Amino acid sequence: MDGANVSTGCGCDGLAGSQQLLSCSEARALALANVRPILQQQTLPLAQALGWTAAADIFAPRAMPYFNNSAMDGFALRLADLEGRCCLPVAGTVAAGDAPCELPTGAAMRIYTGAPLPEGADTVAMIETCIDKVTKVHFSTAPTRGSNIRRAGSDQDAGQLLLRKGTRIAPRHIGLLAANGLHDIAVVRRPRVAVFSTGNEVTAGPCAPGQIPDANRPLLCALLAEHAAEVSDLGILPDDPDATAAAFADLGGQFDLIMTSGAVSMGGKDHIRDALIAAGGDIQGWRVAIKPGKPVLFGTLGDAVFTGLPGNPFAAYVGFHMFVLAQLARMSGAQPAPFAATPASAGFEWQRKAGRAEVFPVRLKGYDANGLPVLQRLGASVSATLVPLAEADGVAIVAAETSAVSMGDILHWHPFCTIGALT
Numbered sequence: 365m366d367g368a369n370v371s372t373g374c375g376c377d378g379l380a381g382s383q384q385l386l387s388c389s390e391a392r393a394l395a396l397a398n399v400r401p402i403l404q405q406q407t408l409p410l411a412q413a414l415g416w417t418a419a420a421d422i423f424a425p426r427a428m429p430y431f432n433n434s435a436m437d438g439f440a441l442r443l444a445d446l447e448g449r450c451c452l453p454v455a456g457t458v459a460a461g462d463a464p465c466e467l468p469t470g471a472a473m474r475i476y477t478g479a480p481l482p483e484g485a486d487t488v489a490m491i492e493t494c495i496d497k498v499t500k501v502h503f504s505t506a507p508t509r510g511s512n513i514r515r516a517g518s519d520q521d522a523g524q525l526l527l528r529k530g531t532r533i534a535p536r537h538i539g540l541l542a543a544n545g546l547h548d549i550a551v552v553r554r555p556r557v558a559v560f561s562t563g564n565e566v567t568a569g570p571c572a573p574g575q576i577p578d579a580n581r582p583l584l585c586a587l588l589a590e591h592a593a594e595v596s597d598l599g600i601l602p603d604d605p606d607a608t609a610a611a612f613a614d615l616g617g618q619f620d621l622i623m624t625s626g627a628v629s630m631g632g633k634d635h636i637r638d639a640l641i642a643a644g645g646d647i648q649g650w651r652v653a654i655k656p657g658k659p660v661l662f663g664t665l666g667d668a669v670f671t672g673l674p675g676n677p678f679a680a681y682v683g684f685h686m687f688v689l690a691q692l693a694r695m696s697g698a699q700p701a702p703f704a705a706t707p708a709s710a711g712f713e714w715q716r717k718a719g720r721a722e723v724f725p726v727r728l729k730g731y732d733a734n735g736l737p738v739l740q741r742l743g744a745s746v747s748a749t750l751v752p753l754a755e756a757d758g759v760a761i762v763a764a765e766t767s768a769v770s771m772g773d774i775l776h777w778h779p780f781c782t783i784g785a786l787t
Contacts, residue, residue, distance in 0.1 A: 385653035387764070388686065388721050392703075394649040394662045395687040398669050399694045402620065404553040410541055413533045415592040416551035417696040422527040424544055427517035431464065432481040436512040439494055439501050440485040441472040443509045451502045458482060472501050481513055488512035530698040532592065554594040555695040558619045558668075559584050560611070562601045562626035562636065563675065579677045579750065580625040587684050591692055593621075603627075605635035605642070612643035612665060619668050620695055623688065626675030629659040636672050637661060645670055653764050655722040656747030657682045676747035682723045685759070685778065704761045704778040711738040714769040716745075721764045725756035726777055739775060756780070 386394065405419040434440065441452060455471035460478035467473055467482035474496070475481075475488060487507050495502040520526075526544060527537055533549070541549065559581055566578040581597055588595045596619070601608045608627075615622060627636040628650070637647060645665035652660045656679035661672030669691060673683040690700035704723075711729045716722065726739040739760055743752030753759070760777035762769060769775070 385651050385658065385720070386649055387653055391649065391652040391654070391660065391662070392687060392690060395671065396690055396694055396700065397648060397662075398664050399691050401697045402553050402555065402695050405550050406553060407548050407550050410538055410547055410549055413549050413551060414535065414538060416533050416549075416554065417592070417698060418527050418529055418531045418533060418537075419550040419552045419697070421525060421529050422541065422546070422549070424520050424522055424524045424526055425546070426544075427522045428519045428544065429514050429516055431516050433460075433514050434475045434477055434479050434481060434488045434512060435514045436488055436490040437476050438488050438490040438512060439472040439496075439503075440467060440475040440482050440488050441507075442467060442469070442484055443487045443507065445470050445472075446503060446506065451497075451500050453500050454496075454498070474501075486510060486513075530696065532696070532698065552696050554592055555620045555692055556596070556618065557588050557593045557621045557623060557692075558596050558598050558615060559588065560598050560601050560622075560624045562603070562608070562624055563633070564603045566600055566626075568600065580673075580675070580680050583677060583750075584623060584625065584673075584680060584684060587681075587688075588692075591689065592696070593692060601627075603633045603635070605639050608635055608639035609642035612639060612645065615665065615668070617666050617668070621688070621691060622665055622668050622670045623673065624671075625673045625680045628661045628672040628674060634659075640665060640670060640672075653720045654682065654686065655720045655745070657686075657723075658720070660687065662687075674747070677750050678753055679747040681750070681753065682759070686723075704759065704776045706737075706777055706779060708737040708739050708760065708775045708777045709734075710741075710769050710771060710773040710775050712741045712769065713771060714741060716762070716767060716769070718765050718767040721761055722766075723759050723761045725752040726758055726760045726775075727755065728757040728779075732772075736774075737777070737779075739777060741769075 445452060452472040455468045455473050457474040458465060458479045459476045462479060464480040465482050467484040473482050487509050489503055489507040490512055493505040526540055561578045561581045565575055567575045568578050578600060585595050585597050601611055624636055627634045640663055643665060645663050647663040649662040651658055656676060657674050659674050660683050663670040671688055673680040686703050693700040709732045725742040727742055729738045729740045732738050742756055758777050758779035760775045
């Protein structure tokens with residue numbers, strides 16, 4: 365495994381031509397090698413916990429449902445009372461929120477969904493099988509004993525695991541915890557991430573001749589916010605190694621992750637590696653066998669993890685999803701999810717140069733006879749544009765050794781609809 369353990373700024377460019385590229389699995393291992401789970405916790409009201417990560421396992425304080433209750437609108441009865449009869453007198457009504465009551469012998473009670481089952485009742489006949497005559501009820505169909513009753517504890521046991529430590533909290537989790545009477549939750553402090561763009565050619569304002577708008581910082585900051593990071597947008601670093609090194613040195617242990625885009629390749633203006641070393645940082649690996657996005661850099665600066673992404677926007681997007689998402693997950697105490705693990709079927713033909721894995725935008729065309737998604741490849745493998753990505757339903761990947769894709773070949777993809785698992 366070459367491309368790893370580049371520990372000084374001296375001679376990197378000279379070595380780069382002879383270095384074997386890191387495989388995607390080797391690069392991901394390096395990306396995670398120095399990431400440690402964040403230990404700081406805080407307690408939030410449940411209503412504010414969306415998107416945060418659970419700091420501990422959460423268990424049910426009691427069984428649910430709390431009491432026997434009706435699963436339907438209808439009539440509660442003791443089935444034995446109906447033997448040889450088709451009607452019963454109606455002794456009253458019980459609704460959701462009413463206190464438990466007792467069912468008189470030989471009578472039925474009108475009952476609504478969620479209402480506590482009267483003591484002595486063993487059946488609820490649904491309203492559609494009854495004729496309500498106000499003072500009595502006619503049963504058109506004989507009910508089955510125990511029907512339409514939600515028994516106490518049938519949904520969950522007391523002490524049952526509700527939410528695992530490391531789970532990113534989604535609306536369904538908030539609903540479950542609220543249903544269990546929980547109002548607060550312990551969460552992991554969000555990862556603190558510094559984001560830089562680089563280069564005199566990009567600007568956040570009006571473009572001078574020769575300049576282009578900075579797409580990467582808005583893109584990366586939005587991705588980080590979507591995945592529950594605490595983001596600090598630190599602007600654009602100039603093509604000046606000393607100024608860049610000074611900016612890195614000034615960070616002073618404020619962040620868990622420092623992320624740059626651009627200036628990590630082999631050109632005369634690609635100064636991130638030397639600046640990181642000058643600021644006291646370290647480089648663990650550089651250059652990955654992935655298209656787009658070969659010049660990815662992995663390192664550290666103090667206690668912070670440092671990830672240098674390529675400057676082309678789609679390459680930065682790919683690097684974020686392949687490496688940064690895994691880093692964020694581990695920082696939050698979650699298990700990093702594999703990239704593009706969902707199988708799919710190729711709905712296109714493609715000849716390509718083998719040697720590097722390749723990620724590309726895809727659109728969902730439909731499903732094959734086996735239920736697999738059928739994908740259409742978008743774009744022409746240009747890393748500088750985001751137009752195909754904006755039209756896509758996800759991204760797919762082919763292995764480094766792949767030289768051709770045929771209709772029906774198995775692919776693996778990352779659909780955009782999977783945001784809830786750290787996308």
